[in-house]
Amino acid sequence: MSAGSGAALEAVRYGASELARAGAVLSVDLDAVRANYRLLGAQAPRAACAAVLKADAYGLGMERVAPALAREGCRVFFTAHVAEGMRLRQLVPEHCAIYVLHGPPPGTAPDFYQYDLIPVLNDPGQLREWRAAARQLGRRLPAAIQLDTGMSRMGMAPAELAAESAKPDWLSGLDLKLVMSHLACADEAGHPMNAGQRRRFERLREVFPGVPASLANSSGVFLGPAFHYDLLRPGAALYGINPQPDQPNPLRQAVQLAARIVQVREIAEGAAVGYGARWVAPGPRRIATIALGYADGWLRSLSGRGQAFVDGVAAPFAGTVSMDSITLDVSGLPAERVAPGRLVDLLCAQQDLDAVARDAGSIGYELLTRLGGRFHRRYLGA
Structure with a gap:
C-alpha cells in the first residue's frame, strides 16, 4: 500500500x-502484516515466532490474515477462545499448532481433540480436567501451562504450582509442549517489573526441565535476548501498533x-x-x-x-x-x-x-x- x-x-x-x-x-495491507512478522522474528533468530490472532486477528479478519501469515512461514498461532481456535483450524495447514489462551471451558474437551487445539492450562482446575480427558481417551494430550509471574491475571500462582508439582501424577497423561507467562509492563523497557517477572519465570520453569518456554509478547520482543526463550508471541505489533511507545515505530x-x-x-x-x-x-x-x-x-x-x-x-x-x-x-x-x-x-x-x-x-x-x-x-x- x-x-x-x-x-x-x-x-x-x-x-x-x-x-x-x-x-x-x-x-488492510497483508504484505505489511507479513513484513512485520519477518521483522519481529528477526529480533530473535534463535527463537520461533508465533502469531496471536485473537479477536478476529485484532479486528482485521482472521480469514485473510491467517493464510497470509502461514504463507510467510508462521507455524504457531494463538487464539483466546476455543471457538476462535476451531475457526482458525480451517484456515491454516494441518501441521500448524494452535494454542487457546483461555484453556478448556468445562465440557469443551472434545472440541480440542476434534480440531487439534492445544489448551493453555491456567489453574489447577483446568489441569485436572485435562488430565481426566487424557485418562478417558487413553492417550497423552498436548498442553501448555501458563505461570503467573506477577500480573495476577491468568496462570498458576507460585503456591498453586508448588502444590500441584508435589503430586507424583500431576502431569500424567499430558504431552507438555510449552510453559509460558505474560509480561505486564513490556511496553516500558526500563520498568523494574520486567526483570522481576523474568527472574520469577526462570525460577518457576525449573519445574519443567526441557520444556520450551515463552515470555515475550509484542513489546517483550524488543526487551532483548534474555526475554526471547524459545517462542515469541507477538499480537498487535503484527498489525502496526508501536511496541515501544517512546521510540520510533519500526513496523x-x-x-x-x-x-x-x-x-x-x-x-x-x-x-x-x-x-x-x-x-x-x-x-x-x-x-x-x-x-x-x-x-x-x-x-x-x-x-x-x-x-x-x-x-x-x-x-x-x-x-x-x-x-x-x-x-x-x-x-x-x-x-x-x-x-x-x-x-x-x-x-x-x-x-x-x-x-x-x-x-x-x-x-x-x-x-x-x-x-x-x-x-x-x-x-x-x-
Missing part, C-alpha cells in the same frame, strides 16, 4: 458502484481508513454543532458530516479533539462524535474536495492508530479491535 492519504484516487481504484454502498472503506502500518462525506453545510457564527451543543462556530464555517461514528469503533472520547485529513490537510472534529456520524470543520478547504461522496482519511500516513488512540485517551489495541463491521474491507497484497 502506498503511503499518503489515498482518498483522492479511491473512487478510481475501487469502483463507484461499491463506494455508493460504503460509508467507509478499511484497507509498517497495516490499516488505512477513509470515510465518506454525507452532507456539507455552511453555518453562521454562533451556530451549535452536534449533541449537547458543545461546539459553537467562532465565525462562519463549512461543516462536513462523514459516515463514521462510535458504532464503527471511532471512540466518542475523540469529540472535540480528533481530526480527519483531506489531501494531507487536517480537518478537526467539530462537535460530539455520534453513533453513525462525525462533523468536521472543513472551512478553507477547496469545496470540490469536500463535496458529498468524497472520502476523507482517518487512518493514513498523517495519522496512525497510535496517534488516534492518544487523542482518545486510549491505546492502539482498543481502537484496532473496535473497528466495526460496517466498513467495506479491501485486502491488498499477499
Whole structure:
C-alpha cells in the first residue's frame, strides 16, 4: 500500500458502484502484516515466532490474515477462545499448532481433540480436567501451562504450582509442549517489573526441565535476548501498533481508513454543532458530516479533539462524535474536495492508530479491535 492519504484516487481504484454502498472503506495491507512478522522474528533468530490472532486477528479478519501469515512461514498461532481456535483450524495447514489462551471451558474437551487445539492450562482446575480427558481417551494430550509471574491475571500462582508439582501424577497423561507467562509492563523497557517477572519465570520453569518456554509478547520482543526463550508471541505489533511507545515505530502500518462525506453545510457564527451543543462556530464555517461514528469503533472520547485529513490537510472534529456520524470543520478547504461522496482519511500516513488512540485517551489495541463491521474491507497484497 502506498503511503499518503489515498482518498483522492479511491473512487478510481475501487469502483463507484461499491463506494455508493460504503460509508467507509478499511484497507488492510497483508504484505505489511507479513513484513512485520519477518521483522519481529528477526529480533530473535534463535527463537520461533508465533502469531496471536485473537479477536478476529485484532479486528482485521482472521480469514485473510491467517493464510497470509502461514504463507510467510508462521507455524504457531494463538487464539483466546476455543471457538476462535476451531475457526482458525480451517484456515491454516494441518501441521500448524494452535494454542487457546483461555484453556478448556468445562465440557469443551472434545472440541480440542476434534480440531487439534492445544489448551493453555491456567489453574489447577483446568489441569485436572485435562488430565481426566487424557485418562478417558487413553492417550497423552498436548498442553501448555501458563505461570503467573506477577500480573495476577491468568496462570498458576507460585503456591498453586508448588502444590500441584508435589503430586507424583500431576502431569500424567499430558504431552507438555510449552510453559509460558505474560509480561505486564513490556511496553516500558526500563520498568523494574520486567526483570522481576523474568527472574520469577526462570525460577518457576525449573519445574519443567526441557520444556520450551515463552515470555515475550509484542513489546517483550524488543526487551532483548534474555526475554526471547524459545517462542515469541507477538499480537498487535503484527498489525502496526508501536511496541515501544517512546521510540520510533519500526513496523509498517497495516490499516488505512477513509470515510465518506454525507452532507456539507455552511453555518453562521454562533451556530451549535452536534449533541449537547458543545461546539459553537467562532465565525462562519463549512461543516462536513462523514459516515463514521462510535458504532464503527471511532471512540466518542475523540469529540472535540480528533481530526480527519483531506489531501494531507487536517480537518478537526467539530462537535460530539455520534453513533453513525462525525462533523468536521472543513472551512478553507477547496469545496470540490469536500463535496458529498468524497472520502476523507482517518487512518493514513498523517495519522496512525497510535496517534488516534492518544487523542482518545486510549491505546492502539482498543481502537484496532473496535473497528466495526460496517466498513467495506479491501485486502491488498499477499
